[in-house]
Amino acid sequence: xNKFLVFLLSxxxxxxxxxxxxxxxxxxxxxxxESALGVGRKGGKPVSRPxxxxxxxxxxxxxxxxxVLFRAGSIGEAWQVLxxxxxxxxxxxxxxLLLELVTPAQWLALAVGAAASLPIVPAAAERLGTRGxxxxxxxxxxxxxxxxxxxxxxxxxxxxxxxxxxxx
Numbered sequence: 001x002n003k004f005l006v007f008l009l010s011x012x013x014x015x016x017x018x019x020x021x022x023x024x025x026x027x028x029x030x031x032x033x034e035s036a037l038g039v040g041r042k043g044g045k046p047v048s049r050p051x052x053x054x055x056x057x058x059x060x061x062x063x064x065x066x067x068v069l070f071r072a073g074s075i076g077e078a079w080q081v082l083x084x085x086x087x088x089x090x091x092x093x094x095x096x097l098l099l100e101l102v103t104p105a106q107w108l109a110l111a112v113g114a115a116a117s118l119p120i121v122p123a124a125a126e127r128l129g130t131r132g133x134x135x136x137x138x139x140x141x142x143x144x145x146x147x148x149x150x151x152x153x154x155x156x157x158x159x160x161x162x163x164x165x166x167x168x
Contacts, residue, residue, distance in 0.1 A: 003035060004028035014070070019078055023069040030062050116143075 004025075011024020065082065072078035125133035 001032070003031040007031060018075055019069050019072050022075065022078070023066055026066045026069055027062075 005028070007028030008021065008024045010027075011020045011022070014020045014023070065085075068081050068085075069078050072081060122136075125136040128136065
């Protein structure tokens with residue numbers, strides 16, 4: 001119950017809208033659910049790799065659906081977005097046009113991001129030993145630093161509002 005209340009209060013802290021309260025309750029319910037069922041552990045031991053992969057999908061789904069509540073202007077708007085996520089999968093002309101606007105560089109960035117989100121580096125580091133792990137960590141750090149440096153000009157050139165709560 002304490003976890004639920006902490007998340008509920010976190011929702012209230014983010015804003016005085018019912019969408020924020022529901023966002024906190026959403027995450028609180030899943031935190032309580034996971035604790036009660038011992039999600040992520042089986043008899044005190046970590047679960048198998050396939051179940052961990054399923055856990056990644058579950059976590060992404062819970063978080064992404066929660067983001068809808070966080071960003072929506074009203075409960076009605078959140079419901080409309082959630083309903084659209086799970087119904088009417090017809091490829092309309094507008095959707096096809098949007099797909100045509102995606103550049104090859106953006107598709108490449110999406111593919112690299114999807115591959116980088118997988119636990120490939122830790123698995124490779126395990127097989128390479130101590131020296132391989134240090135090398136893999138160094139490469140990951142350098143790639144992250146390079147991406148950060150590439151993002152800075154885009155952020156500086158845009159009309160980016162760094163204070164997220166200015167949007168609400």
